[in-house]
Amino acid sequence: MFFFTTHLNNFTHARVVSETEREKEKEREREREESKKERHMRSFAASFSLSSSSSSLSSIKKKKTKTNNNAVGVRASSKKNEGFLPGTMLSAEQILEVPIDRRAFKPTSEECPFCVNAIVKENGSKCIGVCRNPQNVPGPLFFPHQMQTCRDAVQVQLESMKDKNNPRTDHGVQVMWEFSVESGNMDRSRYFGFSSDMYHFDHFLGKCLVNFDAFVFNTKHEILDETLMNDGRTLVRVIVTDKVGRDSFWAFIMVKRTFSKYEGCWQSLRILPCDEKWDCKYLNVHTGEPKMPGI
Secondary structure, three states, X not given: OHHHHHHHHHHHHHHHHHHHHHHHHHHHHHHHHHHHHHHHHHHHHHHHHHHHHHHHHHHHHHHHXXXXXXXXXXXXXXXXXXXXXXXXXXXXXXXXXXXXXXXXXXXXXXXXXXXXXXXXXXOOOOOOOOOOOOOOOOOOOOOOOOXXXXXXXXXXXXXXXXXXXXXXXXXXXXXXXXXXXXXXXXXXXXXXXXXXXXXXXXXXXXXXXXXXXXXXXXXXXXXXXXXXXXXXXXXXXXXXXXXXXXXXXXXXXXXXXXXXXXXXXXXXXXXXEEOOOXXXXXXXXXXXXXXXXXX
């Protein structure tokens, strides 16, 4: 009996000791896990602070390098613009030796108002070629209309030539071209009195500025009267005062268009110069009888 009791006590004590050991082991395991997590956190914090400091250092270095490069560029440019002696300018020969950097110039597609909003073509260019030709422009702001009278048609032409470069260069000449009956025709014309072609605006531009120089920037004009000619055309006599104050006398032979987009509109068939007595070498202004064929 004593042996059994002693053995039972020993077994109970050993069991209690083993449970206590297990509890202690679990406690140590938890402590190890916590310390492990703490070490991880510390190492992460250290690495983060290191990377941020290194990035800030690198950014500072980049700024310093950029500043140094700018300073070097300024020094180099200042040296480039100097002559052989300090404080002197480059000579003409030295200027010609300096290479031109084409990248400093803006391309046409960024400068030209016609090309800035154009679609990029297959070759990568946006230039549509409008600015290459000064005559490659839209139609004029003033043109023949069915509500205009014969006097209105003459008035519009002279007013346009009064300020011929508004809103663009040679806009007044373009108005004269639109009011001409035979503009764009392949046949010869007597629009100016002498025989000439009227099929191309460039040709008309030069002849108009030369023969109608009194219209260019004219200070005033006076429409005297309208006369119905024997062949049904209308003769309008006009006195034009040019930009220097000199008067000139003109006979506008007007007709009403019977076809094309300006059907029913008054247009100019002939514009002929006269002297102060209204004598014209192409036409008898008083009777309306032509002095030569084709007028």
